[in-house]
Amino acid sequence: MKSKTAAMAIMGLSTLYFLVPIWWLFVGATKSRGDFSSTAPLWFADFNLGQNLHELVSYRDGVFLRWMLNSILYTGGAALLGTVLAAMCGYALAKYRFRGRELIFNIVLGGVLVPATALALPLFLIFSQLNATNTFWSVFLPSLVNPFGVYLARIYATASVPEELLEAARLDGSGEVRTFFKISTKLMFPALVTIFLFHFVAVWNNFLLPLIMLGNERLFPVTLGLYSWNTQVNQLPELRMLVLTGALVSILPLVAAFLLLQRFWRSGLGSGAVK
Amino acid sequence: MKKILSVLLTSTLALTACSSGGDDDTTATTGAASCAPSSGGPVTLNFTSWIPNIEDVVKVWNDSHPNIQVKVQTGPNGNGGTYQNFFNQLKAGNAPDLGQIEYDALPSFRVQDGLENLAACKPVSDAKDQFIDWTWNQVSFGEQNAVYGVPQDAGPMALFYRKDLFEKAGIAIPTTWEEYTAAAEKVKAAGGYITNFSQSDINQFAGLAWQAGGHWFANDGSKWSVNFQDEATTKVATYWQDLITKKLVSTVPPWTTEWDNAYNKGNAWTWVSAVWGANSISSGAPDTSGKWAVAPMPQWTAGGKTAGNWGGSSTAVFKGSKHPYEASEFAIWLNTSQEALTLLNEKANLYPATKSGATLPALSKGVAFYGDQKIYDVFAEASGQVAPDFTWGPTMTSTYATASDGFKAAVSGNGTLIDALKKAQTTTVDNLKSQSIPVAE
Incomplete structure (x- = not known):
């Protein structure tokens, strides 16, 4: 009993620890600029959220909304397509025997160790050769790659897609591609959600790539846009409230993605553990 | 024979001149020796700056200069990433024509040989006397016959x-x-x-x-x-x-x-x-x-x-720009003309580096926050x-x-x-x- 109370206390403390910054952000975003520096940081002053939101979406012809849309396209699009690619690749590595299979897998696995940050500059130089920097594709294409997803997909495909089922499908005359999309993906679904979420977060947080690639404000993801504003606060202090409110709005898609997908994720992790 | 030789020589020279206009060219030496207007055709310049709302200022220029169109690129402030981007772009050969660089960062671009010397560009040399002396020294480093940027603002x-x-x-x-x-x-x-x-x-x-x-x-x-x-x-x-x-x-x-x-x-x-x-x-x-x-x-x-x-910054022209003359023309307009300085002050609180800048209407008024002083x-x-x-x-x-x-x-x-x-x-x-x-x- 005693240990349970202690555990709850620790859990409570860590919950508090993680939630306080978000609470601070929320409270901060509801204040006017004057109140923000002069009133208590963790409690409300005059409720100004509506006003702040209005300023945020109308500043510079609504460039913030454009950034949100970009972020969703970059992350959502890349995560969706990247998950399909990773699933196909992992599945092929798990289910087909061919020469060099282990070599390819090991190379992919090595890719997990290379941080995305280290690749940003070489990618910039490559895209420069192609005259393709400062375009949507310069951020989108590199974001499709997800070696960790391939690894997960292979492990999961080995564990959850029975050989016999594939044999049966072949005997019934289903082509390999059809078998993959109609049968295997269904079996791998929980793993795919996990891969999707990991990929989504990774692309969302990959800040350096757009920072290096993009110069056109209209192509920025929301992270880069808010960061740029934040560096201009000294010059244009009214941006401070926009940065705060923008930061609050920008975490909503992440929260939504997690809330919507967490039940799949949990079942994915759980069933993987049992096998 | 002599004539043929000289024709050959000139044609090779012309060839090198052409090839040095290529895309991946970072070592073009348009030094202080030459800076002539581009012949024929409209020119497009890229300009990277993190000044808030700089687009609105550039639009005024674009509307009145159909033959020299300036495209704005933006990003975080210099030390927040834009300087590093400039260095990367210089390496990759796709640096913008113009960029904002603070005075204290200018020497690091100079030692990397990333800046075009604008001393021979007529718009720049003509405008020298309009700038406050010390700001001019910030961009010339006291070198003879050298200008590595146009002073923009002062602190x-x-x-x-x-x-x-x-x-x-x-x-x-x-x-x-x-x-x-x-x-x-x-x-x-x-x-x-x-x-x-x-x-x-x-x-x-x-x-x-x-x-x-x-x-x-x-x-x-x-x-x-x-x-x-x-x-x-x-x-x-x-x-x-x-x-x-x-x-x-x-x-x-x-x-x-x-x-x-x-x-x-x-x-x-x-x-x-x-x-x-x-x-x-x-x-x-x-x-x-x-x-x-x-x-x-x-x-x-x-x-x-x-x-x-x-504080204070300059507008510099990067090495490899194909249109240093037009770029310097724009940089001078941006940092000396009454309309641009007024807009820069209004939109981004910049304080001009020119002698006459102090007489801008916005800078001659009392400020309420300071008791109308x-x-x-x-x-x-x-x-x-x-x-x-x-x-x-x-x-x-x-x-x-x-x-x-x-x-x-x-x-x-x-x-x-x-x-x-x-x-x-x-x-x-x-x-x-x-x-x-x-x-x-």
């Missing part, structure tokens, strides 16, 4: 002070640094701090050293010399160390809400800052509207007339009193970082400002050497 320094508090406490406004210390003691007795010493704004400290006649860097054409311990700098460091030791100044981290609050609540009574600081106070300390005023910086000798500078008159005067021969070094980012670490330690009682400068000296020299930049010792 002449003055003393912001709480008029109401000084009057109430019956303290005279300090005109010398000696009086400033005396005032600091009285302010402490009245329950406040005379100012907040910034532990991370090394360029503010540089401004203070600049006023005192310090010289941190010098370049004799072949070697750099580094000196953070000259007499003037040591004097300034000893002075502030004394205030810190006696706890006459507060030391909250600058640019935080805590710091804003210190000014908003009247805990800090003065701030020795640049012209753009006027806006930092009015936005950070909104409850104190009408209670501030501006006076010239305290002097080292009674009756002296010197000022420091904090015409504060910009004080800054215009200060701008004319900034010493012309202060040079920045090519490794300021790392210098700032080291000095700032030392300053942070000093305000919490570990070591002194002098120690911090000593450390900055060694790391800066090491840093220059590691980049194979020749250093005189």
Whole structure:
């Protein structure tokens, strides 16, 4: 009993620890600029959220909304397509025997160790050769790659897609591609959600790539846009409230993605553990 | 035979000239020797700047110059990533034609050979006299026949002070640094701090050293010399160390809400800052509207007339730009024309680097936050009193970082400002050497 109370206390403390910054952000975003520096940081002053939101979406012809849309396209699009690619690749590595299979897998696995940050500059130089920097594709294409997803997909495909089922499908005359999309993906679904979420977060947080690639404000993801504003606060202090409110709005898609997908994720992790 | 040879020679020359116009060309040497208008056809220029709302200013140019269209690219401020991007782009050969570079970062681009020398560009050489002398030195580094950017804005320094508090406490406004210390003691007795010493704004400290006649860097054409311990700098460091030791100044981290609050609540009574600081106070300390005023910086000798500078940037043309002439034409318009300067001031609070800039209508009016004082008159005067021969070094980012670490330690009682400068000296020299930049010792 005693240990349970202690555990709850620790859990409570860590919950508090993680939630306080978000609470601070929320409270901060509801204040006017004057109140923000002069009133208590963790409690409300005059409720100004509506006003702040209005300023945020109308500043510079609504460039913030454009950034949100970009972020969703970059992350959502890349995560969706990247998950399909990773699933196909992992599945092929798990289910087909061919020469060099282990070599390819090991190379992919090595890719997990290379941080995305280290690749940003070489990618910039490559895209420069192609005259393709400062375009949507310069951020989108590199974001499709997800070696960790391939690894997960292979492990999961080995564990959850029975050989016999594939044999049966072949005997019934289903082509390999059809078998993959109609049968295997269904079996791998929980793993795919996990891969999707990991990929989504990774692309969302990959800040350096757009920072290096993009110069056109209209192509920025929301992270880069808010960061740029934040560096201009000294010059244009009214941006401070926009940065705060923008930061609050920008975490909503992440929260939504997690809330919507967490039940799949949990079942994915759980069933993987049992096998 | 001779004729054929010369034809051959000219054609090879023409070929090299053509090929040097290629895309991946970073080594084009359009030095000070040539800068002619492009022949025929409209020209498109890329311009990277993080000035808020710069697009609105550029639009005015684009509307009236159909043959020279400028495309704006933006990003975070220089040290926030844009400088690194410039270096990457120079390496990849796709740097923009023009870029915003602060004075203290200009030398690092110069030593990497990333800047076009604009001395031969007529729009630039014609406009020289319009700029305040010291700003021109910031972009020419004192070299003969060299201009590596067009001065954009300046940050002449003055003393912001709480008029109401000084009057109430019956303290005279300090005109010398000696009086400033005396005032600091009285302010402490009245329950406040005379100012907040910034532990991370090394360029503010540089401004203070600049006023005192310090010289941190010098370049004799072949070697750099580094000196953070000259007499003037040591004097300034000893002075502030004394205030810190006696706890006459507060030391909250600058640019935080805590710091804003210190000014908003009247805990800090003065701030020795640049012209753009006027806006930092009015936005950070909104409850104190009408209670501030501006006076010239305290002097080292009674009756002296010197000022420091904090901040300021230039518009530079990058090496490899195919249209240096048009680029310089735009840069001059951006930084000298009445309409552009007015817009830059209105949209981004820039204080012009030109002599006539001080007469902009927006800068000749009283400011309500400062009790309707015409504060910009004080800054215009200060701008004319900034010493012309202060040079920045090519490794300021790392210098700032080291000095700032030392300053942070000093305000919490570990070591002194002098120690911090000593450390900055060694790391800066090491840093220059590691980049194979020749250093005189």
